[in-house]
Amino acid sequence: MDAAxxxxxxxxxxxxxxxxxxxxxxxxxxxxxxxEIPSVAAPEITLTCLEDGVALVGISVEEAVVGAEVLxxxxxxxxxxxxxxxxRAVYTLRVExxxxxxxxxxxxxxxGDSACALHLTLDIGRNCxxxxxxxxxGAAPWTGFLRTGRIGDGxxxxxxxxxxxxxxxxxxxxxxxxxxxxxxxxxxxSSGSDxxxxxxxxxxxxxxxxxxxxxxxxxxxxxxxxxxxxxxHHAPETFSRLDWHSxxxxxxxxxxxxxxxxAKGARGADAGQLFHNLLLSEKAEADxxxxxxxxxxxxxxxGHGTANGPVDEEQMFYLETRGFDTQEARDTLIAxxxxxxxxxxxxxxxxxWLSEHLQDELEDLKS
Amino acid sequence: xxxxxxxxxxSELHAGIDDTPILRxxxxxxxxxxxxxxxxxxxxxxxxxxxxxxxxxxxxxxxxSVELDGEDLLEMEPWERxxxxxxxxxQYPQAVPGLQVGNFLRKSVAAIRGEEEAKGAEFRKKLxxxxxxxxxxxxxxxxxxxxxxxxxxxxxxxxxxxxxxxPKLAILDETDSGLDIDGIRTVAKGINNAVRGTGSSALIxxxxxxxxxxVQPDKVHVLIKGQIVKSGGPELALELEERxxxxxxxxxxxxx
Numbered sequence: 077m078d079a080a081x082x083x084x085x086x087x088x089x090x091x092x093x094x095x096x097x098x099x100x101x102x103x104x105x106x107x108x109x110x111x112e113i114p115s116v117a118a119p120e121i122t123l124t125c126l127e128d129g130v131a132l133v134g135i136s137v138e139e140a141v142v143g144a145e146v147l148x149x150x151x152x153x154x155x156x157x158x159x160x161x162x163x164r165a166v167y168t169l170r171v172e173x174x175x176x177x178x179x180x181x182x183x184x185x186x187x188g189d190s191a192c193a194l195h196l197t198l199d200i201g202r203n204c205x206x207x208x209x210x211x212x213x214g215a216a217p218w219t220g221f222l223r224t225g226r227i228g229d230g231x232x233x234x235x236x237x238x239x240x241x242x243x244x245x246x247x248x249x250x251x252x253x254x255x256x257x258x259x260x261x262x263x264x265x266s267s268g269s270d271x272x273x274x275x276x277x278x279x280x281x282x283x284x285x286x287x288x289x290x291x292x293x294x295x296x297x298x299x300x301x302x303x304x305x306x307x308x309h310h311a312p313e314t315f316s317r318l319d320w321h322s323x324x325x326x327x328x329x330x331x332x333x334x335x336x337x338x339a340k341g342a343r344g345a346d347a348g349q350l351f352h353n354l355l356l357s358e359k360a361e362a363d364x365x366x367x368x369x370x371x372x373x374x375x376x377x378x379g380h381g382t383a384n385g386p387v388d389e390e391q392m393f394y395l396e397t398r399g400f401d402t403q404e405a406r407d408t409l410i411a412x413x414x415x416x417x418x419x420x421x422x423x424x425x426x427x428x429w430l431s432e433h434l435q436d437e438l439e440d441l442k443s
Numbered sequence: 444x445x446x447x448x449x450x451x452x453x454s455e456l457h458a459g460i461d462d463t464p465i466l467r468x469x470x471x472x473x474x475x476x477x478x479x480x481x482x483x484x485x486x487x488x489x490x491x492x493x494x495x496x497x498x499x500x501x502x503x504x505x506x507x508s509v510e511l512d513g514e515d516l517l518e519m520e521p522w523e524r525x526x527x528x529x530x531x532x533x534q535y536p537q538a539v540p541g542l543q544v545g546n547f548l549r550k551s552v553a554a555i556r557g558e559e560e561a562k563g564a565e566f567r568k569k570l571x572x573x574x575x576x577x578x579x580x581x582x583x584x585x586x587x588x589x590x591x592x593x594x595x596x597x598x599x600x601x602x603x604x605x606x607x608x609x610p611k612l613a614i615l616d617e618t619d620s621g622l623d624i625d626g627i628r629t630v631a632k633g634i635n636n637a638v639r640g641t642g643s644s645a646l647i648x649x650x651x652x653x654x655x656x657x658v659q660p661d662k663v664h665v666l667i668k669g670q671i672v673k674s675g676g677p678e679l680a681l682e683l684e685e686r687x688x689x690x691x692x693x694x695x696x697x698x699x
Binding site: 414 | 540551604
């Protein structure tokens with residue numbers, strides 16, 4: 077069955093479902109008419125190295141006829157919709173075995189100013205070591221971005237996706253398998269779109285996989301940023317952590333929902349998730365719902381937690397006693413809060429680049 | 444400001460929190476270049492006095508004045524007081540995860556001493572010298588402010604800031620608490636270097652006389668129930684060490 081037929085055969089998502097509780101499908105569908113699959117444009121894609129003049133050998137983006145399948149653990153509605161809307165905008169990021177890069181690789185996705193969609197397959201070989209920044213920018217009113225695929229055995233990947241669109245809606249779906257002994261940091265930096273719905277799912281289906289999912293989310297004005305993260309442990313000796321920081325100002329709302337599933341047989345699994353929300357105004361709203369389903373009793377540990385609060389008054393006082401005026405102290409604390417997860421996303425070079433991006437975003441939101 | 448204007452001038456200060464009076468009429472003058480110590484038991488109002496001088500928003504001044512070089516501090520925001528020359532070394536400094544020590548120090552020195560003093564080789568040298576003096580490793584600069592610091596590291600970091608900021612008035616709130624004897628010596632050396640011979644003044648708030656063996660005060664004041672009940676020279680600290688506070692509490696009750 078093709079993607080459009082599959083989408084049309086599915087029932088409208090139920091708002092009782094964890095995924096759709098705070099942002100119903102209708103709010104992120106491009107037209108709101110759920111039966112419609114609009115014809116949208118393809119974004120422009122570029123692949124470069126953060127360090128100037130470095131030739132890319134062993135890594136490429138290729139047009140593809142079909143993308144890798146979506147994991148059975150993923151939601152069919154969003155994935156089939158993006159696949160159908162993307163049409164021929166199907167690409168594969170192919171990375172050869174043993175590919176190593178000392179400087180981050182930047183995958184640029186320029187949405188232009190019309191609605192667009194893209195299905196990208198990650199085909200990452202064995203024993204690779206590199207950092208990938210995927211930067212989504214542009215002024216499209218609606219962007220659909222689906223990533224499927226697998227991180228190869230033994231690979232070490234720092235994978236950061238930055239939602240940097242000027243406005244509009246971003247619908248983002250990750251459906252990615254983590255290979256045996258692979259070590260992956262999956263970072264999300266989000267601050268651009270008016271509305272984001274992200275459904276990020278990772279399968280720890282092979283022994284020894286190690287995954288850190290990290291979020292630095294900044295919302296302001298009337299933004300609505302909803303991230304749902306599911307990590308499925310199927311194989312023994314797998315490790316995952318989710319650490320999600322959202323700073324929420326103006327009339328905006330951030331939502332973070334998490335699901336950790338540890339299947340029977342995932343012996344020695346070690347999994348945890350934490351959501352922290354910093355509320356910057358009285359009207360801002362942040363919801364975090366972590367959930368756990370553990371079917372294996374022989375685990376190292378499984379836990380979850382959430383914390384919400386305003387800017388800490390004692391921290392403010394401390395910075396003010398060090399000469400920071402009230403606005404500087406507040407801005408510094410917001411940046412520090414987001415930096416706590418940003419710094420964990422990768423190397424010093426990557427962190428430096430991300431910090432500058434974050435600083436620009438903070439300035440933009442103030443202006 | 445005249446030549447006899449104290450760096451810190453406190454007159455008839457009454458203050459408290461949530462309608463509970465804590466300070467009940469304090470008078471204190473610290474001339475330029477002098478080190479004074481306030482001693483007292485827990486709950487006597489020592490930390491409240493430090494917070495009020497620095498402008499903590501939770502405390503309310505109901506009467507009296509606090510001046511720095513003749514300027515009204517009570518009219519200033521905490522950051523204005525810092526820029527005017529007041530520095531508070533906290534008993535329990537706040538941790539700020541995500542804020543790197545190096546960036547924090549640069550921003551703080553720039554805010555208080557000006558942009559020029561927070562950049563270039565001169566700043567780096569000053570920072571390196573201060574860190575060497577306090578036996579602080581260079582890797583410290585990459586850590587987050589007070590995040591995961593031991594008690595001793597927190598205190599040394601406060602004194603590092605004192606050395607870089609060079610305020611007119613340093614208030615040191617229980618800087619010796621939680622330190623072993625080597626830690627006290629290191630911190631005391633930093634305080635002496637920051638204050639003695641620089642024209643700065645200091646107010647040391649302490650429970651015990653240990654730190655005063657290493658930082659010789661010009662005057663010692665004893666605070667009991669929000670009032671200074673006795674002032675004297677450094678020998679008063681030794682007397683308190685030997686006799687405790689009870690005899691003064693009795694004297695104070697007699698006076699009341």
